[in-house]
Amino acid sequence: MPYHHTPLQCRQQPRAAALLMATALAASLLCQSVQAQQPGDGPAAAAITARLLAQRLEWTPAAPHGRAVLRIARDGEAPRQDIVLRSPLVFSLQDTPLPDGRYTYELTLAPTTSAVRTDDATAALVPAAPVGPGGAMFSGNVSVAGGAFVLPPDVPPRGEVGAADNSSATAPTTRAGTRMSTKDQVVADDHIVQGSVCTGFDCVNGEGFGDDTLRLKENNTRIGFWDTRIAPFPNNRWTLVANDSASGGASFMGIEDVTGAKFPARWQAGAPANSLYVDPQGRVGIRTAVPVLDLHVVSNDTPGLRQEQSNVSGFTAQTWDIAGNEANFFVRDVTGGSRLPLRIRPGAPHSSLDIAGNGNVGMGTPRPQASLNLRRADGSGTLLVDNTTTAASAARVQMELQNNGAIAARLAHGTGTAYWTQHATGSAFSLAPSGSGSNALSMQAGGGLVVAGTLSQGSSRTLKHDISPAPVHTVLGEVLNLPLYAWRYLSDLNASLHLGPMAEDVHHRFKVGASPQTLAPSDVAGLAAATVQALHQKLAAKDEELLALAERLSALERQLERNRGGAR
Structure with a gap:
């Protein structure tokens, strides 16, 4: 029998006289069923329903959407190649077998109206029209054993939950085979508890609180924030979620946007200390409690940032990495075969590459005096254009100067006034010394060569061999x-x-x-x-x-x- 998870129905349940607390009741399998609610609605309408079978994982969105992209990764491994899903949204182990293990997946629904890219310099993304209910991202966990999905065992109901009518009707509950009748309590005044509070089916008499002031204790803990105001007042509904509801699910602490049917924040169990740390100055540390700059990332090996454009909105998928280690700081084109188009080695001199405010580029100088200014103080300034292709030898243009008028190149000795100037026009090329009004050498377009002085050819005995009388x-x-x-x-x-x-x-x-x-x-x-x-x-x-x-x-x-x- 396939395990079919239906949309969850919720209602507000005050747990104890000590606190008015909304705890989201959940019955889920390894994937999640997410629901969206609007103020004034009746039962919550599910945004997406997941169904897990031994060989298939299916999703049924409640609203129209574009195509969907599925990304799935086994714990501790890089994600597999993105899978584009069409309606119906189905992932089959028969089509894509998975090794045994525990997996995390992300399902991204494209908006009903794709975004378009502007033509301005920022290349920003702007919506062509108001984005529909699509465009959401859903995530969950599944396990594979023996070539099949692990189905959760039948879970006895913790409570019979009716429609979300916000009434105070008594809901009979079942726990450990004992049927207990409880009554809701309403406190119409301030309720002050000078000790600690435990709420949940597993709280016991004589609970040892330790340092806890408030404790939620049972097999499915949630804290719900249900704002009952009516628009235009803000009324989004939120839930603090601790761990998946299903057997074999993930252990995590998350913030669920119930209205938006998504998890904008999530911390997996086992994350290292100070995975996210904000100091009193507002600086953010990633795996460090002493951030030095606005964002400070610490890693034992190659801290980096991945920038990934998915193809959900119809644009070509592209992934870049920006990272650094003891070997180099680099930009990696992951999509293009992990090439490194930009690398900076440790020990590179000051202003190895410096772009001035006017657009001039300096190499070795912070004050470039030309569009491209290469400077070296140790006599090592050189320029090499090295074509190392292994293809057949061929003539290639390796340096070209273009201008809408005559072109001149100056060869100067030091910073003095001694220099030679090369001039090129559409009909001639010439070479003239500094301070001279005439050319020392001129070559015409037809091949004519004019030399103002003496034309000498090498004719020394030291330059010749096989010398014999004529x-x-x-x-x-x-x-x-x-x-x-x-x-x-x-x-x-x-x-x-x-x-x-x-x-x-x-x-x-x-x-x-x-x-x-x-x-x-x-x-x-x-x-x-x-x-x-x-x-x-x-x-x-x-x-x-x-x-x-x-x-x-x-x-x-x-x-x-x-x-x-x-x-x-």
Whole structure:
């Protein structure tokens, strides 16, 4: 037989002449049946009814609601993944088996009208319309043994409770098999008790009170606050609850909002000392009785704060942790695989990251002088953009400066006036020294390079290897046959004419240069030097030949002169 828990009906019951006290009578199983009451109503209308079977846990809300989200966790373990429930609201062990143990669950009913997020900078949540009776959260405890829910034993009635008619009719009660008749007592005047008071079925003659002034003693203790005023006066009904009513339920002290059908505050038995402590200055301590700041959290391992957005209202679920320990202070993206997008290590220097009131960001300085100001006093200030992807090598833009006009970057020596300025426009890039009205170097968009001074290439013996004499005579022969052309660059058809060989011809004939499409100035100069040397050698040989001919001519002239003198 399934155990079916029906909505609880309550009425006001003064217990003793000593006190007028409303004690909420409960008959529940491992889950809770919560009820909502309105002033002037008849019997309380249940907001939700729970029904426990061996393999199923069912809930029946009394009012319309959106979807429901169930979170369930075994004692001492993290919650399982949230389960979205549709009508009817049923959790089945056949669909989701649970290991044996005791579990706490939270069932959240979405409002009948979902909230919408504003577009302002605060990204606050505002209701699109008045929220209906949904949107409540209910919690309870269940136990699983042998693959089935543990059902509570049949509990003999402690009292036959009628409708909540607020009358003073006598309610017969049953306790330990003995039927007792009691009568309500009404005291129409102040009632002063100079000793302690015990109320409940288990109070005995000669009760030892210890330090108790007021004691509730029986198997289901509750203190109810039923405000009988009529709206617009405040009239919410509250109950101080000690422990679940059902066998195997949780031990706790809680404050139940009876009208709202929820527990806004709850302390589980076994919670550590000073789980919540407020000092005379209003500072709140979590597990500490000596809070130093407005909120002071103490933990043996990684005190933290979890910020969790559920998907009950239709927004994407997201969970963040903010925590710290001896290794780091961090922000953890729990939903995103527990990544740590922000970490601060112990010992980080003062103002490691400092955001000024004007939005400037300082790194190592509390007074940033630019949008991003990096400062180091020990000479360690560096900037590294390190792309460590394991994907195939590819060209990537790793630094970019954008402006709606010309862009300038300054390279300064110390804090003095010596610096170089890089300028970039849509058509040129230039480099100019401080105090100069002209560029030392300018590169045009078409590839043209203008150098105001000397262009030097590395040509030291210390920079070279495989050094061997050049075959200058071979070079000369190839240069004599090297075609020369007049041309303009395609990147600047309006530029003046240029004269020279094609890189492809030079590369084919002399096998110099890194590419058939380029010529190095040093290679061109080398070819010119080799040509000059070869021509010089040829001219020197011609000079020697001419000198020898001149000497022979001189000898012949002398011989002719002597012959003419002998003939006379």
